[in-house]
Amino acid sequence: MSETTHESASPREVSPAELAALHGLSVSGARPSLTQYIRQLWGRRYFILAFSQAKLMAQYSQAKLGQLWQVFTPLLNAFVYFLIFGLLLQGRGNMENDEYIPFLVTGVFVFTFTQQSVLSGVKSISGNLGLVRALHFPRASLPISFSLQQLQQLLYSMIVLAVIVVSFGHFPRWTWLLVVPALALQLVFNVGLAMIMARLGSSTPDLVQLMPFVLRTWMYASGVMFPLRYMVEKLDGAPVWLADVLAANPAAVYMDLMRYALIDGAYHDSVPMTTWWFALGWAVVIGIGGFVYFWKAEERYGRG
Template sequence: MAHTAVADPDSGLTQAQLAARYGLSFAGARPTLAAYTRQLWTYRHFIAAYANAKVVASFSTARLGRIWQVLTPLTNAAVYYLIFGVILNTQAGIPNFIAYLCVGLFVFNFTSAAASGGVQAISGNLGLIRALHFPRACVPLAVTLTQLQHLITAMVVLVGIVLATGEPITLEWLLVVPAVALQAIFNAGLALGMARLGAKLTDLRQLMPFVLRTWMYGSGVLYSVDKFAENLHNPVLVAVVHANPLLVYIELVRHALLENAPLTSAAPRLWALAAIWALLIGVGGYLYFWRGEQEYGRG
C-alpha cells in the first residue's frame, strides 16, 4: 500500500524535505563527481603512504628485500631472451634485441601488474573498506602508484641495459617521461575499472593470467608485432593490433631509448593514440568506478 512518508505531522514536511533543510544525507549515498574528486584530493597523502607501505611489505619477507625490484625484471628478461631470442630466434631483423625485449617486458609489466592488482583492490581489502570511511578509489589508485614505483626502479636497470648494449644517450630519452605519464593515467583508469568488476565478479582474478598472457603476445613484447599481424590476413584486425594501447606505450618508450627500433606506426600517430587511450580509459575508468562507490564493501 502506497503512502507518503511524513516525518513531522505538525509541519507537514516529508523526511526528504527535513533532511534538505538541515543538511542531512543518506548514509552510504554516492557523492557527486565533483565532491568525490575533492575528497580524493584530500586523501592524496593517504594514497601515497598506502602505496609506499605496499612496496615495503611486498619484499619484507624476502632475504634480499627490495633488491628483488631489480632482480625480478632482470630474471624475466634473461628467461624470455633465452626462449624467444636464442631458441626461437625472434630477434631476426631487430637491432639490439636485448634492449628491445627489456623495454617491452618492463613497460608491459607496469600495466599487467596494475590490472591484476586492480581486480583485487576491493575484494582483497574488504576489512579495511568496511572498517574505515574513505573514498574507495584510493585503493586502486594506490595500486597504480605502487606499480609506478616498481617501474621507476626497473627503469634504472633498463637504462643500464640500454647503455651496456651500445645505445647512445640522446635528448629523445626525455620522451620517456610523458610516455610513462600517459601510461600511468591509462593504468589508473584500468585499475579503477577492474576494481569495480573484481568487486562484482570474484572469479575474475582467476581469468586474469590468461587474459594478460594473451595481451602480452599481441603487444609486441617478445617480438615485432608485424610477425603477429602478418598472419591475420585482415586489414581490420591488423588495424586493431596496431591500435593496441600496450603496443603504443611500448613503442613510444622504445622509440625514445633505442636508435633503430622498428615501429609499426609513425611516432606522431603513436603519441596521438597514447593520449586518446589515456583520456578514454583514465576518465572512463574513473567514472565507472565512481558510479559504484556506494556498493563497495557491502553484502
C-alpha cells in the first residue's frame, strides 16, 4: 500500500504594505493630496508669518544701523545707477530729473522685491535642512515665509519711496490706490517663482552661486534703470517687436504698474492697460504652476 504524503500549505506571508494598511499606518513623510496640502499650509499660517518676521528682524541684527539698511541698500543702488545710466550714459530718454529719479527709485525697489524673493527662495530648503529634517510641516511654508519677509521689507521702503515721489512733484492721486493690486499680483508671482527655485535649489546647491548672474541679466533686460523702448530704439537694426517682448517680461510688467500708479507724466501715459493682463497672467501661471511644481517633490525635501 503506497503512502501518499500531503504537504500542508504554508500560510501566505503578509507584505509590509498590507500589514500597514491593516493597522491604518501610512508612509512617514508621504506627499499629501493637493487639497490636504493647502489645508496644512493654512493651518500653519501663524508660523509662516512669525517665521518671516523673525527672519526680517535677524537680517541686519549685527549691523549698527540695523533695519535702516532695508532702505539704505536699494537707495544706494539707485544712486549708483543714477550716476551711471542717468548722467554718464544718458539712458533716461526724454525724462527730466523730476520724472527720472522717481522712475529709477521705483524700479529699483520693485525689482529688489522679486530679486530677493528668488535669492532667498533658492536657499529656503537647502539652507534650512536642520529645520526640514527635525520637524514635520509643509515645506512650502519656507519659500512663502521668505517671500513675505521681502514684502515686509518693501513696505518699509515704500514709505521712503512715497517721500521721494512727492518731493519731485508727484502728489497722491487716485492711481496710488493701484499700488495694492499691483503688489498683490507681484507677491503671488514672487511666491510661485520662489517655490520653483526652492525645488531646484534643494537638488542643485550650486544654483545659489549662479543666480546673481542670472538676476543681473534679468535686471538689465527689464528696464530698471532706463525706459526699455528708448534703449531698443537706440540699437541699430533692432527689430520693432523686441521692445514689446522685453516689456512683457514679468519684472518689467510689475515695475511699469508701480510707475503708472505713483508717477504722472509722459512715461505714465505710455503704459498700456494690457500691462494689467500680463501682470495677472504671470501671477496665475507662475503662482499656481510654481506651487504645484513644488508640491510634487514634497516627500523628497531634506532626504539624502
